[in-house]
Amino acid sequence: MSQSPDNPDLLEIALGGNSIEDLPASDATAVRMIRSLVETMHLDHVDPVPTTVISRGRELASELPTAPSWFDRALAIVMAPLFDDRPQLALGLRGGELRQCTFGIEGHRLDLEVEPLEDDDPNSTQPTRIRGQIDREDPIEVGVDIAVLFAGTDHVAATATTRKDGRFNLVLDAGEYEFAFRHGERALTIGRIEIP
Amino acid sequence: MKITDQSDAELIETALEGSEPAWSELVRRHAPLIWSVCRRCGLGQADAEDVAQIVFSAMVRRLPHLKNRSALSGWIVMSAKRESWRVSARNRHRNTQSLETAPVFDADEPDPEVHERQQAIRDALHKLDPTCRDLLNTLFAQAKAPAYDQVATQLQISPNSIGPTRRRCLDKVMKTLQEDHQDLF
Numbered sequence: 001m002s003q004s005p006d007n008p009d010l011l012e013i014a015l016g017g018n019s020i021e022d023l024p025a026s027d028a029t030a031v032r033m034i035r036s037l038v039e040t041m042h043l044d045h046v047d048p049v050p051t052t053v054i055s056r057g058r059e060l061a062s063e064l065p066t067a068p069s070w071f072d073r074a075l076a077i078v079m080a081p082l083f084d085d086r087p088q089l090a091l092g093l094r095g096g097e098l099r100q101c102t103f104g105i106e107g108h109r110l111d112l113e114v115e116p117l118e119d120d121d122p123n124s125t126q127p128t129r130i131r132g133q134i135d136r137e138d139p140i141e142v143g144v145d146i147a148v149l150f151a152g153t154d155h156v157a158a159t160a161t162t163r164k165d166g167r168f169n170l171v172l173d174a175g176e177y178e179f180a181f182r183h184g185e186r187a188l189t190i191g192r193i194e195i196p
Numbered sequence: 197m198k199i200t201d202q203s204d205a206e207l208i209e210t211a212l213e214g215s216e217p218a219w220s221e222l223v224r225r226h227a228p229l230i231w232s233v234c235r236r237c238g239l240g241q242a243d244a245e246d247v248a249q250i251v252f253s254a255m256v257r258r259l260p261h262l263k264n265r266s267a268l269s270g271w272i273v274m275s276a277k278r279e280s281w282r283v284s285a286r287n288r289h290r291n292t293q294s295l296e297t298a299p300v301f302d303a304d305e306p307d308p309e310v311h312e313r314q315q316a317i318r319d320a321l322h323k324l325d326p327t328c329r330d331l332l333n334t335l336f337a338q339a340k341a342p343a344y345d346q347v348a349t350q351l352q353i354s355p356n357s358i359g360p361t362r363r364r365c366l367d368k369v370m371k372t373l374q375e376d377h378q379d380l381f
Contacts, residue, residue, distance in 0.1 A: 011366065032381045033373050034366065038336045040317040045337035049231040053245055057223035057252040061216040065260055155213065 010034065070147045070154060071180045076187040079103035079110055103190045107137040110181070110190065117171065127171050128195050134166040134181065144168075144183045151176040151192045200322065205265035212259055222268075223252060225322070229269060229315045230276045236311075237280035243287070247279045273311045309380055316377040320369045327351075328365035335362060 010027055013020065014034035023031065083102040103110045113131040134144055143161040146168055150157055157177060160168040172195050181188045199207070199221050207225075210218035230251050234244035254275055255268075262271065321329055334347050335358075348355040373381065 011363075029374075029378070029381050030370060033370055036313050036381065037317050037321075037332075037366075037369060040314040041321070041333060041337045042339065043232060043314070044228055044318070045333070047231070047235055049227045049248075050241070050245060053231065053248045054223055054227050056245075056249050057227060058216075058220045060223075060252055060256045061211075061219040063253075063256050064211055064214060064216075064219060065257065 014038070070149060070156060071182055071187040071189070073178075073189070076180065076189045077105055077108075079105045079108060079188055079190045081190075082109075105188070108188060109135040110188075111135070114195075127173050130170040130172065132168050132170070134162055134168075136166075144181050146170070147180045147182070148172060149178045149180060151178050203266065204268040208259055208262065208265045208268065219256070222255075225319070226255075226269065226272050226315075228318055229272055229311060232314060233273055233276035233311055234280050237277060238284055239280055243283050244280075247276060247283055250279050251275050269312060269315050313377075313380045316373060316380055317369075320372040320376075323372055324365060324368060327361070328368060331358070331361055332365055332369070 010030050011034060013023070014031045015038070020028040020031045080103060081101060082104045083100075085100045099114045101112050101114070103112075111133045115129050115131075116126050117129050118126075132146075143163070144166070146160045146162065147156050148158040148170060149155060157175070158170050158172060160170050162168045174195055176192060176194045178192050179190045199210075199217055202210070202218075202221070204222070204225075207218045207222050211222060227248065230248045231244060234247045239247060251272060255272065258271075262268065321332065324332070330351055331347070331353075334350060335341055342350075344355045344358050347353075347358055353361070
């Protein structure tokens with residue numbers, strides 16, 4: 001707050017109830033803030049919220065509804081692995097170098113490129129970049145929503161939406177995930193994947 | 197990030213994952229707002245407590261459907277006012293008056309943004325360190341400010357430090373208000 005022989009302390013002006021008409025705009029705002037501050041503290045002091053209001057409100061935690069699940073695992077179509085450029089088809093998208101794999105089912109095809117990102121910090125875990133493309137026999141006119149969920153949960157680790165050509169990018173830390181693709185009412189998944 | 201530093205939107209998202217601490221923080225943060233709306237609408241203590249519980253119950257059901265989670269305070273003000281008016285109308289219809297202590301403020305509301313402004317101040321105060329918060333409360337919460345010697349004894353600080361500390365603490369609050377809520381003042 002400003003204080004000088006030519007500009008009396010704004011706090012004194014605020015508490016003294018002096019007019020603020022002649023003050024510069026910024027000082028007038030500061031005085032209004034101080035007055036509101038004092039008024040609010042005084043209000044909460046003379047008429048505080050009863051503790052029972054807070055305790056009864058907190059008890060409602062048991063009624064918290066959870067957000068709807070991102071996709072219905074029972075109804076989602078599982079895409080089978082069709083191609084893996086590593087010698088061994090595996091559920092893990094292993095790091096080390098660029099890896100390409102393809103999943104598909106019922107006229108849907110998903111191509112993935114998986115590549116660890118370089119990180120100079122030896123103490124940090126190495127994230128993994130995933131570049132993908134979804135292709136369909138029937139061209140997709142609008143974006144496909146993609147969610148990567150922590151495996152077995154409804155907690156979303158990352159999301160993306162495909163671009164016009166069906167491409168998307170994601171970055172993930174090490175962990176076990178489920179990939180889900182949603183387009184309209186249809187959901188596809190490639191199941192549980194481990195990223196080391 | 198401490199849960200008390202999270203925004204309303206962040207707390208709502210966490211609460212919807214089943215976090216009781218997140219819900220508790222939402223209740224703590226907004227209880228004074230609901231209370232002040234009810235009392236400013238002319239409700240006695242018992243009616244205000246009932247309205248507060250009704251608003252919290254509505255809030256817990258509405259959380260997944262709130263379109264603008266950052267505007268939770270505005271939704272709360274609207275809900276508390278609507279419910280307070282309903283209770284007031286019911287009381288008038290029954291021609292009963294509360295026998296409790298009258299609310300401290302008038303029912304008329306000439307300043308539509310008063311509740312948002314007060315809530316902004318509460319949020320800014322809550323972000324202060326405990327020393328600043330205690331000092332400002334001690335100096336300004338009561339109608340008559342206590343003498344510095346009394347403040348120094350109560351807070352166990354040097355009387356000479358009160359003036360500079362007061363200025364530093366006020367500057368912190370003002371900075372928060374200017375950064376986040378300049379438009380309300």
